[in-house]
Amino acid sequence: xxxxxxxxxxxxxxxxxxxxxxxxxxxxxxxxxxxxxxxxxxxxxxxxxxxxxxxxxxxxxxxxxxxxxxxxxxxxxxxxxxxxxxxxxxxxxxxxxxxxxxxxxxxxxxxxxxxxxxxxxxxxxxxxxxxxxxxxxxxxxxxxxxxxxxxxxxxxxxxxxxxxxxxxxxxxxxxxxxxxxxxxxxxxxxxxxxxxxxxxxxxxxxxxxxxxxxxxxxxxxxxxxxxxxxxxxxxxxxxxxxxxxxxxxxxx
Amino acid sequence: xxxxxxxxxxxxxxxxxxxxxxxxxxxxxxxxxxxxxxxxxxxxxxxxxxxxxxxxxxxxxxxxxxxxxxxxxxxxxxxxxxxxxxxxxxxxxxxxxxxxxxxxxxxxxxxxxxxxxxxxxxxxxxxxxxxxxxxxxxxxxxxxxxxxxxxxxxxxxxxxxxxxxxxxxxxxxxxxxxxxxxxxxxxxxxxxxxxxxxxxxxxxxxxxxxxxxxxxxxxxxxxxxxxxxxxxxxxxxxxxxxxxxxxxxxxx
DNA sequence: GAGTGGTCTAGACCACCCT
DNA sequence: GGGTGGTCTAGACCACTCC
Numbered sequence: 203x204x205x206x207x208x209x210x211x212x213x214x215x216x217x218x219x220x221x222x223x224x225x226x227x228x229x230x231x232x233x234x235x236x237x238x239x240x241x242x243x244x245x246x247x248x249x250x251x252x253x254x255x256x257x258x259x260x261x262x263x264x265x266x267x268x269x270x271x272x273x274x275x276x277x278x279x280x281x282x283x284x285x286x287x288x289x290x291x292x293x294x295x296x297x298x299x300x301x302x303x304x305x306x307x308x309x310x311x312x313x314x315x316x317x318x319x320x321x322x323x324x325x326x327x328x329x330x331x332x333x334x335x336x337x338x339x340x341x342x343x344x345x346x347x348x349x350x351x352x353x354x355x356x357x358x359x360x361x362x363x364x365x366x367x368x369x370x371x372x373x374x375x376x377x378x379x380x381x382x383x384x385x386x387x388x389x390x391x392x393x394x395x396x397x398x399x400x401x402x403x404x405x406x407x408x409x410x411x412x413x414x415x416x417x418x419x420x421x422x423x424x425x426x427x428x429x430x431x432x433x434x435x436x437x438x439x440x441x442x443x444x445x446x447x448x449x450x451x452x453x454x
Numbered sequence: 455x456x457x458x459x460x461x462x463x464x465x466x467x468x469x470x471x472x473x474x475x476x477x478x479x480x481x482x483x484x485x486x487x488x489x490x491x492x493x494x495x496x497x498x499x500x501x502x503x504x505x506x507x508x509x510x511x512x513x514x515x516x517x518x519x520x521x522x523x524x525x526x527x528x529x530x531x532x533x534x535x536x537x538x539x540x541x542x543x544x545x546x547x548x549x550x551x552x553x554x555x556x557x558x559x560x561x562x563x564x565x566x567x568x569x570x571x572x573x574x575x576x577x578x579x580x581x582x583x584x585x586x587x588x589x590x591x592x593x594x595x596x597x598x599x600x601x602x603x604x605x606x607x608x609x610x611x612x613x614x615x616x617x618x619x620x621x622x623x624x625x626x627x628x629x630x631x632x633x634x635x636x637x638x639x640x641x642x643x644x645x646x647x648x649x650x651x652x653x654x655x656x657x658x659x660x661x662x663x664x665x666x667x668x669x670x671x672x673x674x675x676x677x678x679x680x681x682x683x684x685x686x687x688x689x690x691x692x693x694x695x696x697x698x699x700x701x702x703x704x705x706x
Numbered sequence: 707g708a709g710t711g712g713t714c715t716a717g718a719c720c721a722c723c724c725t
Numbered sequence: 726g727g728g729t730g731g732t733c734t735a736g737a738c739c740a741c742t743c744c
Contacts, residue, residue: 240730264644385692409660502733523742720730
């Protein structure tokens with residue numbers, strides 16, 4: 203055993219170990235996509251308990267720096283984040299393809315449910331059953347969004363069929379339903395349970411969320427939904443013509 | 455000891471304990487702002503190890519449900535979140551007061567630094583020294599934003615003096631500097647070290663961030679900065695006139 | 707001094723992966 | 726079977742708060 207390592211950085215031991223590992227990644231000693239030494243090896247090298255190393259590794263997973271696969275090892279996570287431009291007059295998938303981004307969609311389920319998420323209820327407080335389309339959206343093969351879209355149940359079947367291939371708003375546009383105003387609430391939140399599975403992230407992982415209420419040219423059709431993205435996979439870009447903002451009221 | 459509790463909910467023990475505590479809070483058994491039983495008491499009641507209870511309590515802190523104070527106890531966190539409206543023609547502090555919100559500012563430091571945050575460098579890649587104003591903004595006495603604002607160093611002293619009282623953009627407006635375009639990047643991230651201290655939150659806590667680049671009527675003055683808010687304290691609201699968005703290119 | 711949360715340890719078991 | 730990450734335990738020490 204080495205034992206005599208002197209890595210006092212943070213106030214606590216696991217913080218010191220954590221930052222030392224982070225430093226090695228930054229220095230290129232541990233390579234992106236490759237496995238780092240096992241917890242047992244690091245425990246021996248640093249001269250600390252194995253559980254302390256595991257604590258440090260667990261925290262680095264929450265920071266988006268590492269991913270661990272039980273039985274295989276702990277790996278340095280690839281760092282690639284995409285920008286979602288808002289307030290530009292272009293369709294999302296259309297623009298993505300133009301920029302050389304391959305957007306693919308993985309349909310998870312189409313169900314009939316009532317909206318229960320309190321955040322979405324502020325958009326649509328009707329107690330009616332909705333058609334709920336859940337999907338994962340990939341950019342260049344990397345999962346970036348977990349989407350749950352709610353539309354009214356009397357949607358024509360020919361439109362519903364397209365939901366498995368593209369985004370719901372694209373499917374609507376393809377069938378002559380124009381899109382008008384969109385109201386967004388952007389916030390952050392710990393990862394939901396289905397998102398944890400979809401992105402292979404630990405519980406508590408910081409997510410960027412976009413709750414949307416999309417109105418259309420047909421007054422009987424409006425779309426509400428919730429997009430959840432890992433913080434290290436997606437960011438939003440907004441340009442406001444007049445540089446003034448308002449600080450709004452408290453939420454319900 | 456009770457011991458014979460049967461609380462198998464999650465796949466692991468600490469998840470079961472965690473959800474049981476969450477349930478008791480939802481049921482009103484543990485009251486907002488009040489202390490919950492100590493880890494030792496819970497350990498005895500549930501018949502699990504003390505460290506397992508501590509693990510559950512630690513996770514609930516990351517979820518914004520509990521706050522712990524060493525030596526005092528663990529408390530149910532107050533749930534109050536504010537909405538920040540974007541794209542409305544109103545000054546932030548002005549609008550806040552109109553709605554009965556008391557916005558107060560706690561000046562942390564005014565320093566001269568270069569911009570190092572890679573995210574902000576995308577707004578301003580000049581290598582020049584900047585005036586950096588760091589502050590905490592409170593809404594109704596509750597801290598909601600940790601702000602770091604960068605302006606050019608040749609700012610008149612009379613404006614700099616006002617930075618301690620109000621937001622930087624307000625100080626500029628008070629001295630006849632009009633605000634024009636603003637470019638925002640909104641993302642999520644684990645809490646930075648200074649934000650952890652400012653908000654008394656654990657490391658890894660999900661934060662909503664707003665990186666801004668505010669141009670003014672004076673071409674020599676522009677403001678860039680970074681606002682960091684706990685996910686359970688602030689959300690953003692955006693309304694886009696035309697319901698089309700673009701999916702942008704990859705970040706650098 | 708008693709109680710609290712936070713940290714650290716040594717040791718153990720499990721499920722999983724790879725050979 | 727040997728290595729991996731994930732979980733759980735019993736026990737200990739520390740800094741802190743409150744009485």
